[in-house]
Amino acid sequence: MQNPILATDSYKHSHFLQYPPEARAISSYGESRANDFADEVLFLGLQPFLIDYLGTAVTASHVEEAAAICAAHGVPFNREGWDLIVREHGGYLPVEVSALEEGRMVPTSVPLFQVVNTDERMPWLATFIETALLRAVWYPTTVGTLSRKCKSVIAAGLEKTSDDPAGQLPFKLHDFGARGVSSGESAALGGMAHLVNFSGTDTLEGIMAARRYYGAEMPGFSIPAAEHSTMTSWGQAREAAAYENMLDSFDGEGALVAVVSDSYDLDAAVANIWGGSLKDKVLSRKGTLVVRPDSGDPVETPARTLARLWDIFGGTTNAKGYRVLDPHVRVIQGDGMNAGSIARLVARLVADGFAIDNIAFGMGGGLLQQVDRDTLRFAMKANAMRDACGVWHDVMKDPATDPGKASKAGRQAVIKENGRLVARRLDAVDPDADLLRPVWRNGELLVRHSFDDLRARSWPQG
Structure with a gap:
């Protein structure tokens, strides 16, 4: 269970063939949607994911094993992409993760994190890690x-x-x-x-x-x-x-x-x-x-x-x-x-x-144990695509059969308004006011929270 290439849903292995040919980067965000359990969530669990999953370098052996498994399993395998990651990136996924501070109480429907690929040859990466990333965050956040x-x-x-x-x-x-x-x-x-x-x-x-x-x-x-x-x-x-x-x-x-x-x-x-x-x-x-x-x-x-x-x-x-x-x-x-x-x-x-x-x-x-992903209605969705000219295009879903599943369009920012965190489009706010700050980039942990930090933020005194 230690191969990071296989810590995903089977169908993710076919997605590198599905994005538009002009796609160079995909942005994706995660949030707890409005639900009946809580109006705010205690954001936890991202740092363990960064340390254990993104901090594990993909090796040639991982690639060989994943290629064999996918072939026998009946799904495509992006051999070229994974070989590039091993050869040119030292096995570390070329992605940037921005996030709110862990330990914060965050209103539902406000993004907790946002992911984008940093290598333009790999726009499929930001959504490829959805399974492991969402699983890493929804459970400790819900508990x-x-x-x-x-x-x-x-x-x-x-x-x-x-x-x-x-x-x-x-x-x-x-x-x-x-x-x-x-x-x-x-x-x-x-x-x-x-x-x-x-x-x-x-x-x-x-x-x-x-x-x-x-x-x-x-x-x-x-x-x-x-x-x-x-x-x-x-x-x-x-x-x-x-x-x-x-x-x-x-x-x-x-x-x-x-x-x-x-x-x-x-x-x-x-x-x-x-x-x-x-x-x-x-x-x-x-x-x-x-x-x-x-x-x-x-x-x-x-x-x-x-x-x-x-x-x-x-x-x-x-x-x-x-x-x-x-x-x-x-x-x-x-x-x-x-x-x-x-x-x-x-x-x-x-x-x-x-x-x-x-x-x-x-x-x-x-x-x-008596919690699941639907307790706080967690979801991770693509919200923007950058093309070969460097232009970001909105990406969203808006199902007529369930408006509650509509996703956010455009690169997201989180700012504080009247003392409360709210979601806004990144292109509509001062970037310095955005509380979604880079915490991981290309194999490097940029911010490390202590347990005392989490406790202090989760239950502020005075």
Whole structure:
């Protein structure tokens, strides 16, 4: 799967024969079209594509393999073009990529990036890379947008109920999605996108991606936590002993340990074990026990668990008038969480008089897998062709059967008007005002964003 010539749709290999003979350059842009999920998107994922895909030089061996595959597969192969890339460009695709800054919140229907070939013999290149480029961007952008949508809901709950909303927010949504995605690469890119918004994760691939592509040192953290196998292996008769072992094994000043507590009977475990035989031990520890309900209604069950823990362990009322559990006890709800259920659970706890400090949320497949290219209606379309005389001609589609799929005509620019990003024709604006800036040209990365850059842009403070 490492041959960049084959990281495309089959039909792309026939497109070099389809452009007009006068074509010297094709410009193509990518955007999230208007959709029902979000009005703005968190732009992420271009830099990994530049580093891994465009940063991989095509070799003669790649060309030989691709030629054989295409011949057997039944599609044409542009042997002359790929040989030129290897011989004259050192294997690096002669393209320029311009883009907005990653980490920005960008309104839908505003171009995120624009690609054009730099070798006039290869006008087919800008659209040839569509498959790999669009795939690289739509997925982390969609996961990041979803994660940030949840962040906005949780942040509003904290602002209303917490004395320290900024300090609480980074660890309020935890990524449990590694096992629920289609590949390790998905775990890496999706997990990395979530970490732009939050610092809690169990997806180690996401941490490694943030380190590799954006120079992060340690962008995500986790805690010791039980799973059902480690609890049920003790047997139901020794459930209390299994819990006690967790308390003894993972204690320390400021330490947290999460214990799944629904292996048999959640309500009984809360009342009779955590609030019964182990209550004194819980209160005598230096660290914090995080009780995890893992079944039942995703709103009612954690709300009920939190209320019972309050009855047992008590707590304080903060300056905003909301109840905060004794610091030795907290709750995490990781089952059935999505943007909608998180919003309902936050509303329920606020209505019950509890600060959102008391709970953390976890998402698995709902965060990293239950999205697709149509969630944010991503598309990449050709928008202009330059002829042999150097004149740019508009290129666009405008299907009568679906006006919503109309594409933009002409080379695009993105400018700021009244504090908001808008798309304009490049030939109608001051080029210096265009925020689509070159980030890659002919094998060279021109701009490198850090992970701190992404976080700062995605959630500006002050």
